[in-house]
Amino acid sequence: xxxLADVKKSYDNEVVLQNFTMTVSKGExxxxxxxxxxGKSTLLKLLYCYEHADSGHIAVDNWIVSQLKIRTVxxxxxxxxxxxxxxxxxxxxxxxxxxxxxxRIHNMEPEEITKRVIAILxxxxxxxxxxxxxxxxxxxEQQRVVIARAMVTQPMMLLADEPTGNLDAENTRxxxxxxxxxxxxxxxxxxxxxxxxxxxxxxxxxxFLKDHHIEKExxx
Amino acid sequence: MKILRYFFDTAFRNIRIDKWxxxxxxxxISIGLxxxxxxxMITFNMDSVIQRWSNSFGLVVYLNQDISKETxxxxxxxxxQDSDITEVTYISKDVALEEVKKSLGTNAVLIDDFNKNPxxxxxxxxxxxxxxxxxxxxKKAADLxxxxxxxxxxxxxxxLSSLSVIAKTMKLVAIVFACAIFIAxxxxxxxxxxxxxYRRKEEIKTLKLLGATNTFTRFPFLIEGLFVGITxxxxxxxxxxxxxxxxxxxxxEFMPSIKAIMAPFPLQVYLLIPVTGAxxxxxxxxxxxxxxxx
Numbered sequence: 430x431x432x433l434a435d436v437k438k439s440y441d442n443e444v445v446l447q448n449f450t451m452t453v454s455k456g457e458x459x460x461x462x463x464x465x466x467x468g469k470s471t472l473l474k475l476l477y478c479y480e481h482a483d484s485g486h487i488a489v490d491n492w493i494v495s496q497l498k499i500r501t502v503x504x505x506x507x508x509x510x511x512x513x514x515x516x517x518x519x520x521x522x523x524x525x526x527x528x529x530x531x532x533r534i535h536n537m538e539p540e541e542i543t544k545r546v547i548a549i550l551x552x553x554x555x556x557x558x559x560x561x562x563x564x565x566x567x568x569x570e571q572q573r574v575v576i577a578r579a580m581v582t583q584p585m586m587l588l589a590d591e592p593t594g595n596l597d598a599e600n601t602r603x604x605x606x607x608x609x610x611x612x613x614x615x616x617x618x619x620x621x622x623x624x625x626x627x628x629x630x631x632x633x634x635x636x637f638l639k640d641h642h643i644e645k646e647x648x649x
Numbered sequence: 650m651k652i653l654r655y656f657f658d659t660a661f662r663n664i665r666i667d668k669w670x671x672x673x674x675x676x677x678i679s680i681g682l683x684x685x686x687x688x689x690m691i692t693f694n695m696d697s698v699i700q701r702w703s704n705s706f707g708l709v710v711y712l713n714q715d716i717s718k719e720t721x722x723x724x725x726x727x728x729x730q731d732s733d734i735t736e737v738t739y740i741s742k743d744v745a746l747e748e749v750k751k752s753l754g755t756n757a758v759l760i761d762d763f764n765k766n767p768x769x770x771x772x773x774x775x776x777x778x779x780x781x782x783x784x785x786x787x788k789k790a791a792d793l794x795x796x797x798x799x800x801x802x803x804x805x806x807x808x809l810s811s812l813s814v815i816a817k818t819m820k821l822v823a824i825v826f827a828c829a830i831f832i833a834x835x836x837x838x839x840x841x842x843x844x845x846x847y848r849r850k851e852e853i854k855t856l857k858l859l860g861a862t863n864t865f866t867r868f869p870f871l872i873e874g875l876f877v878g879i880t881x882x883x884x885x886x887x888x889x890x891x892x893x894x895x896x897x898x899x900x901x902e903f904m905p906s907i908k909a910i911m912a913p914f915p916l917q918v919y920l921l922i923p924v925t926g927a928x929x930x931x932x933x934x935x936x937x938x939x940x941x942x943x
Binding site: 477503504505506507511513517519521530531533535536538539578 | 651851
């Protein structure tokens with residue numbers, strides 16, 4: 430469950446979110462959309478604790494995110510998966526190592542890491558490129574690796590920031606199918622996008638962001 | 650253990666990637682430590698020379714002319730029991746006279762004119778080298794002077810204070826120099842690790858976003874610093890060992906007198922150099938990774 434209540438966030442006196450209230454249920458698949466600069470990415474950054482709200486309350490499952498101590502933040506982040514807009518893949522590590530990194534941070538046994546990474550790479554159809562470095566992959570392939578890295582820890586929630594921004598129609602369909610599969614296993618998925626093709630006809634809730642708050646909420 | 654293995658793997662992979670920067674740091678550390686060791690070696694040898702000089706230092710206790718044999722014997726016993734005194738030599742007034750005559754040579758006839766031996770009996774006392782401080786010796790001399798049967802106590806007061814000033818100055822210079830090298834070496838590692846850290850800023854940021862703790866992101870940098878310090882220390886120890894062997898084998902050939910004042914480093918010192926390097930580098934790395942905010 431995601432809950433934001435009366436949240437305010439500004440950068441150098443420029444307000445991005447104000448009186449922002451939103452709830453996403455556990456296991457839900459939801460979209461957040463709006464024009465560029467509306468605050469979609471900021472909202473996700475608040476949720477994975479990269480940014481801190483000026484005021485208001487943020488909760489994700491049993492975590493009171495707005496009151497987290499710096500020492501606790503890493504442990505909270507381990508419970509969520511994030512698909513970053515700019516991928517954030519490490520170019521000095523192979524596909525396998527990039528995905529394994531998330532599990533190493535969890536201090537998992539090497540055998541278990543290998544088993545899980547191979548399984549998730551098969552799922553996103555990237556097991557054939559496990560030893561390839563990210564810079565030699567296409568945008569769609571990189572995106573699938575990022576999804577694999579976000580999912581390999583079996584998080585309770587998946588946040589995706591413009592996950593299909595630079596992808597063609599076929600890759601977009603593949604990525605969205607993966608998200609649906611992940612959601613079907615009980616993971617809450619929240620996708621920030623400005624691509625209306627993603628949510629129209631999806632049957633999921635869509636939050637429209639405008640003027641620092643949610644202007645409307647529809648079923649896509 | 651599994652996480653430690655990951656830290657070591659990451660550290661050594663980073664060392665390979667930044668091999669030239671690491672090599673330069675190792676060279677800087679080994680130069681710094683070698684200069685420090687060379688200076689310590691000089692100080693160590695100078696100290697042994699001073700120690701040798703101080704061995705010849707003694708107090709001369711002049712006894713009263715009319716002192717009885719019993720009092721002389723009791724004084725001798727008291728001096729021998731004194732833990733501050735390492736050697737007691739008794740010179741009777743007759744022996745003293747003979748020595749004066751010997752030193753005067755043909756002029757000894759001048760003394761023959763005396764009806765009575767004017768020289769007093771004396772005790773020559775050697776004091777523990779650890780007590781060779783002008784103030785301590787002054788107090789000791791004053792204490793001895795108060796003893797029954799003692800007329801006066803004399804010693805090379807100016808010589809002792811000069812020796813003390815030389816020894817103290819040397820120690821002070823050594824401490825200042827050691828501190829300067831310590832700070833320089835620590836700062837070198839600090840700077841290197843900080844540069845590495847900033848170069849991998851994006852990687853660290855990603856790790857943090859995936860839920861890595863500070864320990865997880867910083868530990869490989871500490872290992873890297875430790876490796877650089879130990880390697881720099883080993884290079885420095887080998888250099889100093891080579892220099893010392895060269896001096897012992899080659900320089901002695903055309904400067905045999907140097908052997909008399911040369912005090913070789915104990916083996917433990919050579920082991921201590923990499924430990925010192927490791928400590929300084931670890932400290933530098935620790936400050937570097939601790940100061941960085943992201």
